[in-house]
Amino acid sequence: MMGPDAFFMPLRMIGAMALGQEALEPSYPLLTAAVAGIVVHMLLSILYGAIFAAIVGAIPAFASSGFMLLVATSTFGLALWVINFYLIAPVAGWNWFPTQTNPIVQFFAHTFFYGTALGLYLIWARDRAGEEA
Secondary structure (H helix, E strand, O other): OOHHHHHHHHHHHHHHHHHOHHHHOOOOOHHHHHHHHHHHHHHHHHHHHHHHHHHHHHOHHHHOOHHHHHHHHHHHHHHHHHHHHHHHHHHHOOOHHHHOOOHHHHHHHHHHHHHHHHHHHHHHHHHHHHHHO
8 A cells, every 4th residue: 555545545545444444445434434543543542541540650660750651652562553453442342453564663653652652741830730739
């Protein structure tokens, strides 16, 4: 795939989780698949971020320093990718995730652009809460 079809395929893939595998087809309305993909992805990102925040609340050692928090969130992002793509997706019938994605891209996207970004946000939120106290 090239051009816009390749660019929008990740949103189609995520949207297909809610809409069904037909959302992967070029004939399926792109706007419908993309909106569903954005909504599903944002909801999952929020859910997983809240889960990690609860984990940090239960295991304060993860937040003992900014560095530890970044290591923990980056590891969490990596684990999300592996668990979601290679355990949950095949069981749910979403075989396009492990078979139609580039593992290197997914490693960087989930480990750094989700995990590390989550850690930076939590450090910012913690520091901001400390300033207001």
